[in-house]
Amino acid sequence: MVRPAVTGDATSLAALSIEVWLNTYIRNGVNAFFADYALAQYTGAYFGEVLSNSAERILVSDNAQGIDGFVRVTTGAAAPAPGCSDVTIATLYVQPRHQGSGVGKRLLEAGLACCAATGRPDAWLTVNAENERAIRFYLNHGFQQVGDTHFHIGDQAYPNHVMRFVFGAS
DSSP states (O other): OEEEOOGGGHHHHHHHHHHHHHHHHOOSOOOHHHHHHHHHHSOHHHHHHHHHOTTEEEEEEEOSSSEEEEEEEEESOOOSSTTOOSEEEEEEEEOGGGTTTTHHHHHHHHHHHHHHTTTOSEEEEEEETTOHHHHHHHHHTTOEEEEEEEEEETTEEEEEEEEEEETTOO
16 A cells, blocks of 8 residues: 555654665675764654655555555755756665565656646656666656766765656657
């Protein structure tokens, strides 16, 4: 079931984010640099603030045991590539054990419906340039790569692709 997130989901969103982020980006052992980032970034308080911001919307996939994924849509976000609107799918995370089960597709569809409801002609997102599985997922669901940018942690920069979905395009 996909539903809007509520304030009581904040700590579950934080825990899921840490799990997905570390599983996706930390391949050769956890060091303090990345651990400090994940633990400082993904907190219940952080998600409480996001949920109280009218420019943000989080939809969660909720199974019998709890949240197994979420999509975060943000309006008013400056796109890092020309020609994109100000609505972005800021995050789409699915627990690793639920990837490939359709959860991501349902969340993406719900997130895109949320984006379309804003009246913008398109939505964009960024994806780590080394995350081939996610890149294929977005390409298979109608996104096109329209640029490149970097994700920054402190003074470190990591290449990301900017992907755009145009509403009404076939």
